[in-house]
Amino acid sequence: MNSVNINTPEEYLIHLVGCAIKKIKPQENINRFDWTQLLSMAKFHSVANIVCYSIEKLEEKPPEDLMGKWRDIKNGEIVKDIKQRAEIKNISELFEKNKIRAMILKGAITKYFYPQTDMRVMSDIDILIDKENSDKVRNLMSELGYVCDFNENFHHNAYNKPPISIEIHRGIVPDNQKVFTEYYQDVFEKAVKYEEYKYIYKMNMEEYYIFFIAHFYKHYYSGGSGIRYIADEYFINQHDIDREYVKKAMRQLGIYEFERDIYRLSNIWFEGLKSNACFDQMTRYIMSSGTYGTIINKINNDIERDGKFKLIIHSVFVPYTGMCVKYPVLKKLPFLLPVLWIYRVFNFVFTGNLGIKYMIKALFKGKGQSM
Secondary structure, eight states: TTOOOOSHHHHHHHHHHHHHHTTTOOOOOOOOOOOOHHHHHHHHHOOOOHHHHHHHHHHHHHHOOHHHHHHHHHHHHHHHHHHHHHHHHHHHHHHHHHHEEEEEOEEEEEEEESSGGGGGGOEEEEEEEOOHHHHHHHHHHHHHOEEEEEOOTSSEEEEEEEEEEEESSSSSSSSSSSHHHHHHTTTTGEEEOOOOSSSSEEEEEEHHHHHHHHHHHHTTTTTTEEEEEEEEEHHHSSSSSOOOHHHHHHHHHOHHHHHHHHEEEEEEHHHHOOOOOOOHHHHHHHHHHHOOOHHHHHHHHHHHHHHHHHHHHHHHHHOOHHHHHHHHGGOOOOOOOOHHHHHHHHHHHHHOHHHHHHHHHHHHHHHHHHO
């Protein structure tokens, strides 16, 4: 890992992440890549805290003021991790006491695959419940001091009690993702209970990995997804997984080739496997995406998949169910749909919406041109 050929700041950042998660000394910054730029890139991908573990092992560290910023981020995530794990325990015990079936999802599970839980940053805690328990959960979360902007049209709702943010999901995937909703008709059947609980669940190893890839796939082909997902992929696969079981499910969901390529890419990054033009392009796309993807990537992906005409139609004439999420009044007054389509267009135009700005640029740029 520490004798690789590094030619760009992006390659050095990946190298620093890899050395941190494998707990080995990284290569010195012999190319004199700008530390401020590296910090900005690391923050863009939510890996600044993990990179700090590598930088602290270097003989020649960044300037002290900049090193202080790296350490502040790392120490902040250590504190945040402690608080988040404590809150997961509090909520689990509260739900258990009230006999509410729940499942811990996403980063709250993934972080335990890492050498240290604080290495895996998560912005919020994701918990799945049965839809019929929504009101009961809302009351319980309120008792804990959380404030919720509740919307029954969303498949999840955000509960906030700074510095903690919780997403309570009433469905594991949105209803419009048909192939995935069919697979997850009763997700609790694909889960196991924690030993100390009767009502708190987690997915078994194979099902968790399948869900991780499905979630990754959604982000990758929407606005993109960053370094952290590849690190997750690498660490999850350090554990025993029934590959034949996973392969069958991946084929059923139509994401087998994606999983195969992501698995390979993680080993190119962190195990030194040889790359090629295809994986180099994947790396460039991931590096451009940041933690959760970008508006530009999403628009370009939509144009490539559906064409410019369909992008315009889909952007303006959002289906009734989607418009209900944005404008709940439609559930009571559905005849307002055409009026709200027109309102949506004018609102975007006159408020200077960033997504519209990028979409217009994308629609009128020639092939191969940069935005």
